[in-house]
Amino acid sequence: MADDFDGKVVVVTGATSGIGFATALAFAEKGARLILSGRASLDPIVSRCRTLGAEAFGLSGDLAKAELSRSIIEEAISRFGTVDILINNAGFGTSGGVETVTEEQLRAVWDVNFLGAFRMSRLAIPIMREHGGGAILFTTALAGMYGMANALAYSTSKAAVINLCKAMAMEVSRDGINCNCVSPGPVDTPMLQEAIDAYGLSREDFQAVSPTGRIATAQDVAHALLFLSSGAARSINGHVLVVDNGMYAGMFTPSPA
Numbered sequence: 724m725a726d727d728f729d730g731k732v733v734v735v736t737g738a739t740s741g742i743g744f745a746t747a748l749a750f751a752e753k754g755a756r757l758i759l760s761g762r763a764s765l766d767p768i769v770s771r772c773r774t775l776g777a778e779a780f781g782l783s784g785d786l787a788k789a790e791l792s793r794s795i796i797e798e799a800i801s802r803f804g805t806v807d808i809l810i811n812n813a814g815f816g817t818s819g820g821v822e823t824v825t826e827e828q829l830r831a832v833w834d835v836n837f838l839g840a841f842r843m844s845r846l847a848i849p850i851m852r853e854h855g856g857g858a859i860l861f862t863t864a865l866a867g868m869y870g871m872a873n874a875l876a877y878s879t880s881k882a883a884v885i886n887l888c889k890a891m892a893m894e895v896s897r898d899g900i901n902c903n904c905v906s907p908g909p910v911d912t913p914m915l916q917e918a919i920d921a922y923g924l925s926r927e928d929f930q931a932v933s934p935t936g937r938i939a940t941a942q943d944v945a946h947a948l949l950f951l952s953s954g955a956a957r958s959i960n961g962h963v964l965v966v967d968n969g970m971y972a973g974m975f976t977p978s979p980a
Contacts (some may be wrong), residue, residue, distance in 0.1 A: 727953040729754035734764045734795060734805040736786060736843060737813030739763040741912030742862055745941035748812055750892065751777035753949070758799045758806075760784065761813070778802075786813045786839035787831070796846040805854045808952045811840035811884075812862040816877030818921045829876045836880035841887060844902075846893050848895055856899020858952045861888050863906045865967055871977070885963055892961030901960045903936070903951045908967025910939045934969035 733750045737743035739761030747759055751772035757779040759765050759772075765781025772779035779971040782798055785920055799806045814836040841930045844859050851857035867881025885904055892902040909915055909929040915938070919925060930936055947966050950956055965971045 727753070728808075728949075731755045732758070732799055733808040733810065733846075733974040734758045734760075734799055734806055734843070734847070735762045735810040735812060735954075736795070736839065737783070737862075738768050739765060740905070740912060741914060742941045742944045744768050744812070745945040746812065747772055747779070748775070749942070749949055750808075750947040751775040751779065751881075755808075756803050758782070758795060758802070760786065760795050762786075783841065785835075786843075787834035789978055790841040792839065792846055793810055795843065796850070797863050797915075800850065805871060806847045806850050807854075807857045809843060809857070809859045810862070810948055810952075811843055811860065813839055814862065814877075816874055816917075818873055820873045820875055823873075824875045829879075832876035833880045837883045838878070844887075844891060847901060848891075848898075849899050852895070852898040852974045854882075857901075859888075859891065859900060859902045859979045860948050861885075861902075861904045861950055862948070863888075863904045863963065865906060865965070865971055868906060868963070868965075868971065888963075889961045896960055901951075901957065903956070903959060903961065904963040905944055905951065906963050906965045906967075906971075907939060907944050908965070908970045909933070909968075910941055910944060912941050925974040932971070933967075937968055939966055939968060 733755045735743055735747045738747045738759035747768050767781045769781045770849050846889045863884050864881045866878040871878040881925050888902050888904045944966050947964050
C-alpha cells in the first residue's frame with residue numbers, strides 16, 4: 724500500500740489533533756505530499772510530517788467559513804498542481820437534545836461538519852476529474868448511524884454526511900472518484916474526553932460496551948482511511964467502514980458472563 728501514496732497530494736482537514744493528526748502522519752510515512760488545515764496551530768503536525776521527509780503545509784482557520792475551503796484547495800493547486808485524496812475529517816459536537824439544543828448550536832455544528840465537508844468535496848471534484856480520479860473520504864461517527872440522545876446537532880450532522888457521501892458516490896464514480904466514510908466508535912482522542920466530561924461518563928463506561936473491552940486509537944482510524952484511499956479499495960464505493968471494536972454489531976448487548 725505504500726506505493727499507492729508516494730507523491731500523492733493529500734488534503735486533511737481537522738489535522739491539529741486526534742484522528743486528523745494521526746492520519747496526516749500516516750500519509751506522511753507513506754510518502755504523500757500534504758496540505759493540512761485546522762482551527763489551532765498547525766506547526767506541530769507540519770513539523771512532524773516534515774521530520775518524516777514529507778512535503779507538508781498548513782492553513783489555520785474555521786472551516787465554517789467558505790473562504791477557507793477555497794484557500795485550502797488553491798494552496799494544493801499552487802504548491803502541487805492537483806488533489807488526489809481529500810480527507811474530510813474536521814468536526815465537533817455539542818450537547819443538547821431536541822428540546823434543549825439551540826438553533827445557533829445546530830448551525831455552528833452543521834456549518835463545519837456538513838457544509839465544510841460539502842464545500843471541500845465540491846471544490847475537489849473537478850480537479851480530481853481533470854486529473855483522472857481520486858478518493859474522497861469522510862470521518863463520520865456511530866452517532867450518525869443510530870439515534871443518540873442529547874447530541875442532536877452532532878448526530879444529525881454526521882448522518883447527513885453519510886448520505887452526502889453516498890449521493891456523491893452515485894454522481895462521480897464514473898469519473899474515477901471513490902467516496903467512502905469511516906465511522907468510528909469511541910476513539911482515544913481529546914473529543915472522547917470532552918464526551919466523558921459532558922455526560923458524566925468514564926473510560927470504563929466506554930470500555931464496558933466494547934465487545935473487545937478496548938477503545939480504538941486515532942491510529943486505528945487512520946489505517947482505515949489509508950486503506951479506503953488506496954488502490955486495494957478501488958471497488959469499495961459509497962461504503963461506511965465502521966471502526967468500533969464491534970460495538971455496532973450488537974449495540975448495547977450485555978457482555979457474556
